[in-house]
Amino acid sequence: MKNIIPSYVRVPLLFATVFAGMEFFIDSGDKPAFIEYPMVSLFLGVFLFLLIAIEIVISAVDKVTYQLLSEEQKKQLEEAQSFSFADSKLYKSLTRSKAIEEEADVMLDHDYDGIKELDNVLPPWWVYLFYGCIVFAVVYLVRFHIIGDYTQKEEYEMALVEAQKEHEEYLKANPIQVNVDNVELLTDEASIAEGKKIFGESCVACHGANLQGGIGPNLTDNHWINGGGVKNIFKLISEGSTKNPTMAPWKDVIKSTDIQKIASYIISLEGSNPSEAKAPEGEIWVAEGTTETAAPTEKVETVVDSLTTK
Numbered sequence: 685m686k687n688i689i690p691s692y693v694r695v696p697l698l699f700a701t702v703f704a705g706m707e708f709f710i711d712s713g714d715k716p717a718f719i720e721y722p723m724v725s726l727f728l729g730v731f732l733f734l735l736i737a738i739e740i741v742i743s744a745v746d747k748v749t750y751q752l753l754s755e756e757q758k759k760q761l762e763e764a765q766s767f768s769f770a771d772s773k774l775y776k777s778l779t780r781s782k783a784i785e786e787e788a789d790v791m792l793d794h795d796y797d798g799i800k801e802l803d804n805v806l807p808p809w810w811v812y813l814f815y816g817c818i819v820f821a822v823v824y825l826v827r828f829h830i831i832g833d834y835t836q837k838e839e840y841e842m843a844l845v846e847a848q849k850e851h852e853e854y855l856k857a858n859p860i861q862v863n864v865d866n867v868e869l870l871t872d873e874a875s876i877a878e879g880k881k882i883f884g885e886s887c888v889a890c891h892g893a894n895l896q897g898g899i900g901p902n903l904t905d906n907h908w909i910n911g912g913g914v915k916n917i918f919k920l921i922s923e924g925s926t927k928n929p930t931m932a933p934w935k936d937v938i939k940s941t942d943i944q945k946i947a948s949y950i951i952s953l954e955g956s957n958p959s960e961a962k963a964p965e966g967e968i969w970v971a972e973g974t975t976e977t978a979a980p981t982e983k984v985e986t987v988v989d990s991l992t993t994k
Contacts, residue, residue: 691739699732713936779807862940864922869914870948879949882942886934895953897962899930904956905964912954912969917947 689697703718706728712720718728753761782790787802794801827833834842855861870876884893890900901909909927910920921943924933934943 691743695732695735695739698735699728702731703728715936778809780805781807862918862944864915864919867914867918867944867947869951870945871952875945876949876952878942879945879947879952882938883946883949886938887946890930892958892962894958895950895956896958896960900928901965902962903950904953904958904961906954906968907964907966908969909966912951913971914944914947914951916969917950918943921946 706724707717710717710721710724718725750758750761781804782802790803792801792803828835870879890898891903892898895903897903901907906912908916910916910925920931921938922933922935922940925931938946
């Protein structure tokens with residue numbers, strides 16, 4: 685069987701197509717899907733292995749089948765495989781080229797040091813494409829320069845309006861999205877408990893099981909390096925600290941709604957004074973519109989963590 689596309693081209697092409705399709709359809713944020721989701725890497729590895737295995741099996745079957753053919757059948761097969769695409773009717777209809785035997789029909793009288801010139805016609809595909817460009821240019825000229833349809837500036841403004849509508853619809857469909865502008869302090873027991881759980885999974889290594897501090901600062905006193913309050917804490921967890929590179933941004937790891945719960949949990953433990961608390965760092969933070977720091981809250985059961993700077 686004749687392969688129009690050799691295996692060393694076919695396998696990478698199929699693999700690249702599947703790889704590109706998975707990257708396009710799988711939402712993995714800023715990271716490639718095969719890095720964000722290990723199962724994607726596993727699937728791609730298995731898929732590539734199967735492609736190579738199939739090519740090996742097909743090649744082996746072709747060789748075995750060829751050996752089973754008679755001499756006459758082998759000769760017929762070789763003749764069929766020697767047929768070139770350039771000899772096909774499709775190729776000739778696309779190029780309208782003349783065979784070598786017919787070159788005399790299009791030979792011109794021009795002679796340049798023994799080099800003859802042929803008067804071949806332009807390929808039909810090129811001619812049709814050229815005519816299509818002319819038609820497009822005429823339609824474009826009439827529509828935008830004579831009739832006066834929308835300009836590029838108007839098209840840009842319409843695209844902005846459409847994008848704004850899509851953004852508003854997205855926000856309506858996803859009301860739980862939280863950012864530093866609309867984040868609010870949560871006080872219900874369920875949210876605090878969830879914040880405690882997430883904090884314990886992510887922050888204990890740097891801030892201690894009871895938020896008493898370690899590599900990172902004590903989170904239970906009223907001193908803050910980057911400002912206190914739910915908005916500042918939310919921003920710090922999301923974007924990291926410019927004053928302490930150890931505190932990396934977590935927005936690509938933890939959902940915004942979960943960061944809100946962590947910030948609320950941290951604030952719920954302010955003033956709990958855990959044992960072995962680290963010395964205060966930063967400055968006393970006072971909320972806008974107040975003159976005194978927040979009063980210590982009732983001590984709540986604490987957790988485990990791995991954030992790194994408040």
